[in-house]
Amino acid sequence: MAGDVLEATWTAARRATGRGMAHRNVGDRVFRLVTATFALSLLAVVASIVVVLCYESSDAVRTFGWGFLTTSAWDPVQREFGALPFIYGTLVSSLLALAQAVPLSIGTALFLSELAPSTVRAPVSFLIELLATIPSVVYGLWGIFVLVPWMRSYLGPALQGTLGWLPFFSGPNYGVGMLTSSMILAVMIVPYVTSVATEVFQAVPSQQREAALALGATRWEMIRTAVLPYGRTGVVGAIMLGLGRAIGETMAVTMVIGNRADIGVSFFSPASTMASVIANEFSEATYDLYVQVLVEIGLVLFVVTVVVNVLARLLVWRVAAPAAGAR
Secondary structure (H helix, E strand, O other), rough: HHHHHHHHHHHHHHHHHHHHHHHHEEEEEHHHHHHHHHHHHHHHHHHHHHHHHHHHHHHHHHHHHHHHHHOOEEEOOOOOEHHHHHHHHHHHHHHHHHHOOOOOOHHHHHHHHHHHHHHEEEEEEEHHHOOOOHHHHHHHHHHHHHHHHHHHHHHHHHHHHHHHHHHHHHOOOOOOOOOHHHHHHHHHHHHHHHHHHHHHHHHHOOHHHHHHOOOOOOHHHHHHHHHHHOOOHHHHHHHHHHHHHHHOOHHHHHHHHHHHOOOOOOOOOEEHHHHHHHHHHHOOOOHHHHHHHHHHHHHHHHHHHHHHHHHHHHHHHHHHHHHHHHH
16 A cells, blocks of 8 residues: 555656656747747848848949949949949058057057056056947047147148158148048047957966966066967957958048048048948939949948958957867
8 A cells, every 4th residue: 555655656746747847848948949039030130131232232233243343433423333442442541540550459458468457457448448339420520620630730741741752641631531530440449459359368378478487588578478479360350350340430431531432542632431432422322223333332341341350250269269278
C-alpha cells in the first residue's frame, strides 16, 4: 500500500514538473520569436533602404551608366549630370578632416588610457563624448559665425603668406570652402575616434605594459613598444569609423562648404559633397530624372558609408578578440 502511494506521488510530481517545463519552454519560444522579429525588422529596414534607392534611381542608372561617376558636368537645365565633383568634395573634405582629427584623437586617447589620473579621466571622457551629442546644425552655426570669419581674416591669409606657393593654398579666400568644412568635420569626428581608440588601448593586456617597464623602458617607450603596436589595427578601425562619420555628414558641411559643383585644387575654393548636394537640390528638382539622379548619389553615398563602416568594424574586432581571449 505504501509503495502504491509513493509511486502515485512520484507520478504526480513528474506530471507537474513536465507541465512546468512545457510552460517555460513555451515562454522561451515566444521570447525567442519576439526578439528574432526585432532583429530581423532592423535587417528589413536596411534591405528596404537598398531596394528603394535602387528602384528610385533605376532610370538615372540606365541613362548615364558608369559615366555618371566619372563626369564633372552638372547642369540640370540641360539635363547633364555627373557626380564626380561631389565624390571629389566628399573624399577630400573627409581626408582633410582625418588629417586634423587623428593626431588630436590618438593623443587624447593615449592620455586617457595611460597617463590621466582617475579624477581627470572621467570628466574629460564625459566632455569628449558630449561633443558627439551636439546637433549638426549647431556645429554649422558655429562654423558660420566663428570659423568662416576666422578663416577669411586670419588663418587663410597666414596660410597664403607661408604656403601660397603651393596650389592647395592659392586662389581667393572667401572663408567658406573645402578647408573650413574639413575643420568642422574634424571637430565632429574627434569624439568617435577618441572613444574607440581609448577602448582599444585599454584592451592591451597589462602584462605587456609591466614587461616593458620591468625591462627598464620609460613611460613613453612602453607606450611606443607595447601599446601602440598591439592596438595598431584597432586604431586604424577607429580612424575608418571617423571617416564613415565624416563622409555622411550633411548639415554642418552644407552651411560652410560653399556648395559649388566644381573640382578645385585650392582648399580655399568652394565645393560640394554628395550629402550637401542632396540637401540643397532635392526640393528644387522639377522633373523625374533630376530626382532620380539625386537618389543615385544617395545610393553611392550609402554604399561607400556601409563599406567603410564594415571594414572599420572588422579591424576593431580583430584587436578585441585576442584581448578577450587573454582575459
